[in-house]
Amino acid sequence: MKITDAPVHPSLAVSDLARARSWYAEKLGWEPTIEAPGTLVYEVLDSAFTLFETPHAGTAKNTVMNWNTPDAAADVARLRERGVTFEDYDFGEYRTTDGIMTGPDGSHSAWFKDSEGNIIGLTSSPQDQRPPSLSAMIAASDLARAKAFYANKLGFSPMFELEGVIAGYQSGSSTFSVYQTEFAGTAKNTVAVWRLQGLVDEVARLRDAGVVFEDYDFGDEATVAGILSDEDGAVNAWFTDSEGNVLAIAEDRNFGRTSDSR
Numbered sequence: 001m002k003i004t005d006a007p008v009h010p011s012l013a014v015s016d017l018a019r020a021r022s023w024y025a026e027k028l029g030w031e032p033t034i035e036a037p038g039t040l041v042y043e044v045l046d047s048a049f050t051l052f053e054t055p056h057a058g059t060a061k062n063t064v065m066n067w068n069t070p071d072a073a074a075d076v077a078r079l080r081e082r083g084v085t086f087e088d089y090d091f092g093e094y095r096t097t098d099g100i101m102t103g104p105d106g107s108h109s110a111w112f113k114d115s116e117g118n119i120i121g122l123t124s125s126p127q128d129q130r131p132p133s134l135s136a137m138i139a140a141s142d143l144a145r146a147k148a149f150y151a152n153k154l155g156f157s158p159m160f161e162l163e164g165v166i167a168g169y170q171s172g173s174s175t176f177s178v179y180q181t182e183f184a185g186t187a188k189n190t191v192a193v194w195r196l197q198g199l200v201d202e203v204a205r206l207r208d209a210g211v212v213f214e215d216y217d218f219g220d221e222a223t224v225a226g227i228l229s230d231e232d233g234a235v236n237a238w239f240t241d242s243e244g245n246v247l248a249i250a251e252d253r254n255f256g257r258t259s260d261s262r
Contacts, residue, residue: 003206003249004155006196007172009048010065010136011248013189014116015057023115024051027084047134047174050193051116058117060187062139065120066177069132072108072124073100079112079122087111087119136176136192139184140243143167146178149242153211178243185244192247199234199251203227206239214238214246 014020021040024030034041038053049065069075076086076099086099089111094101101109107125114120121137140146147167150156159175161167166179176192196202203213203226213226216238221228228236237249 001196001198001202002155003171003194003196003202005172006194006249006252007048007174008136008176008192008194009050009174010134011190011193012049012051012064012114012116012118013054013057013060013187014051014118015053015055016116017051017053019115020051027079027082027114029082045132045134049134052190054189056187056189059189060118060139060191061183062181062186063111063119063121063137063179064187064191065118066135066137067120067122067132068128068130068135069122069124072110072122075122075124076100076108076110084112087113133175135174138176138178138192138241138243138245138247139181139187140178141180141182141184142243143178143180145242150178153206153209153241155209187245190238190246190248192245193250194248195250195252197252199237199249200227202249203237211239214240 017038017040021032024042030042030044032040033043040051042049042051045067080086088096088099089101091101094103096110099110103109103125105125105127107123110122111119112122138146143164143166147158150169156169156171158167159170164180166177168175168177171194207213215223215226216228221230223237226237227234234251236251238246240246
C-alpha cells in the first residue's frame with residue numbers, strides 16, 4: 001500500500017499518560033480503545049489519534065489536531081460546561097471573541113489545550129458537509145516548500161488550498177492539513193502517523209523518491225536502516241519533512257502494536 005492510500009492520524013505527545021487519559025475522559029468524554037506500553041489509541045468520530053509518553057511533550061507551540069464539527073459554537077458551550085478552557089488569539093485581520101473566531105463565510109474556529117499543553121482546534125463551516133472528524137495539523141514555515149515536499153516526495157496533491165495559508169489533503173479515508181505558522185519546527189516529537197500494510201516495501205519506494213528515514217535508539221530497541229522491528233517483523237519508520245516535522249509510517253496491525261515513541 002502507498003502512503004497516499006493509507007489513513008493518517010494525529011500523534012499527541014504527553015508527559016503524564018495517566019493525567020492525559022483522565023483529562024480526555026472527563027473533559028471530552030473519550031476513552032481509549034487500545035492501550036499499549038506508553039501509548040493510548042483513541043478511535044472516535046470515525047477517526048483515530050494517539051497519546052504517547054515522550055520527553056519531548058510540550059514542545060509543539062502550534063495546533064496539532066483539528067476537530068471538524070457541524071456547529072463549533074455549540075460545541076464550545078458544551079465543552080465549557082465540562083471544564084474546557086478556550087484560548088483567545090489575535091491573528092491581525094481575524095481574532096477570537098470570547099474564544100470563538102468567526103470567518104466572513106460564517107465559519108467558526110476555536111482552540112483549547114489539553115492537560116499536556118497540546119493545542120487542539122475546533123472548526124465548523126456552513127460549506128463543509130463532512131461528518132465530524134479529527135485530522136492532523138502539520139506546521140510549515142514555508143508553505144510552498146512544504147507543498148513541494150508532499151507532492152514530490154510523498155505523492156500528495158491538495159484537495160483544497162488557501163494560498164500562503166493552508167493546504168488540505170486526503171489520505172486514504174482520512175485527511176490532514178499543512179499550514180503556515182511561525183511556530184513551525186517547534187514540535188520535537190512525532191506529529192502524525194500513517195498506518196499501512198507492506199511497510200518495508202513502502203519505505204523502499206519512498207527512499208527512491210528521496211525521503212530520508214531516521215535512525216533512533218530507544219534504549220531497549222532501535223531502528224536498523226531506518227526501520228524498527230519486533231519479533232513479528234517491521235513495525236515503524238520515521239522521516240522528517242521539509243519543515244522539520246517528525247512523521248511516521250507504521251505497519252497496520254489493527255493498532256495491536258503502536259510505536260509513536262519518538
